[in-house]
Amino acid sequence: MNLRSVLSLFAITAAIGAGVVTPASADPAPLDACYTWGRTLSEGASGDDVRQLQIRVAGYPGYGGVLALDGQFGPGTKAAVTRFQQAYGLGADGIAGPATFSKIYELQDNDCTPVNFTYDELNNCNSDWSGGNVSAATARANALVSMWKLQAMRHAMGDRPIDVNGGFRSVSCNNAVGGAPASRHLYGDAVDLGAGSQGFCALARQARNHGFSEILGPGYVGHDDHVHVAHRSTRFWSAPSCGVSREGVEELPADR
Numbered sequence: 001m002n003l004r005s006v007l008s009l010f011a012i013t014a015a016i017g018a019g020v021v022t023p024a025s026a027d028p029a030p031l032d033a034c035y036t037w038g039r040t041l042s043e044g045a046s047g048d049d050v051r052q053l054q055i056r057v058a059g060y061p062g063y064g065g066v067l068a069l070d071g072q073f074g075p076g077t078k079a080a081v082t083r084f085q086q087a088y089g090l091g092a093d094g095i096a097g098p099a100t101f102s103k104i105y106e107l108q109d110n111d112c113t114p115v116n117f118t119y120d121e122l123n124n125c126n127s128d129w130s131g132g133n134v135s136a137a138t139a140r141a142n143a144l145v146s147m148w149k150l151q152a153m154r155h156a157m158g159d160r161p162i163d164v165n166g167g168f169r170s171v172s173c174n175n176a177v178g179g180a181p182a183s184r185h186l187y188g189d190a191v192d193l194g195a196g197s198q199g200f201c202a203l204a205r206q207a208r209n210h211g212f213s214e215i216l217g218p219g220y221v222g223h224d225d226h227v228h229v230a231h232r233s234t235r236f237w238s239a240p241s242c243g244v245s246r247e248g249v250e251e252l253p254a255d256r
C-alpha cells in the first residue's frame with residue numbers, strides 16, 4: 001500500500017482546514033509501508049533490494065521455471081521483471097524503475113503480502129508458524145513467496161479470487177490430517193486450492209507458469225478434491241486428469 005496517497009490526502013485535508021487548497025507536491029519519492037526501493041534495478045545489480053524484487057516477481061519465471069531468490073539480478077530476473085511489466089501493461093524493458101515499483105506498492109499490503117492473500121489464510125494450523133520442519137520465520141518467508149506466485153497466477157486468470165484452503169502445517173497438524181512425512185506443508189510453501197470459479201484443472205495447468213515446482217491435482221492420489229501447489233528442489237507435477245504430467249524424477253508420497 002502506498003503511503004504517498006495517504007499522506008497527500010492528509011495534506012489536502014489539512015490545507016482545506018486552513019482555507020487553502022494546494023496541489024500535492026510534485027512527484028515526491030514514493031514511500032511504502034512494507035518496503036521502499038531506493039534505486040532503479042537492472043541486470044548486474046545485487047543486494048537485498050534485488051532479492052526483495054525477486055520475491056515480488058517470483059510468479060513470473062515463465063513456463064516450468066523457478067526464479068532464484070539470490071539477490072543477483074541476472075537474465076532470469078530480467079525476464080521475470082519483463083513478464084511482470086507485460087502483465088500490467090507497463091513498459092517492458094526488464095528494468096525495475098519507478099513505474100514497476102509503483103505497481104508493486106499498489107499490489108502489496110503493509111505486511112508485504114500481496115493484496116489478495118494473507119498469512120492467516122495460508123495457516124489454519126496455528127498462530128505462530130511454529131512446529132514445522134523449518135523455523136517459524138522461514139515458514140512465513142516461504143509462504144510469502146507462494147503468495148506472490150499466487151498473485152501472479154490470479155492476475156493471469158482474470159483477477160478472479162483464488163480459493164485457498166490452507167498452507168502451513170506443524171508436524172502435529174500434518175500428522176492429524178495424514179499428510180506425508182516430507183510434505184511441503186511442513187515448510188510453509190505448500191498451498192491447497194479449492195476449485196473456485198476457475199476449476200481444479202485450470203488452476204493446475206496455470207500453476208505451471210508461475211514458479212510452482214510441485215503441482216498435484218485431479219488424478220493424483222488424494223488430490224481429486226483440491227490442487228496442491230508448492231516449491232521443491234526438483235520439479236514434480238502430477239494432475240493426470242488435467243493433462244498435467246509427471247515430470248519429476250522420484251515418486252512422491254501421497255500428500256493431502
Ligand SMILES: [Zn+2]
Binds near residue numbers: 192228229255256
Ligand atoms: Zn497439499
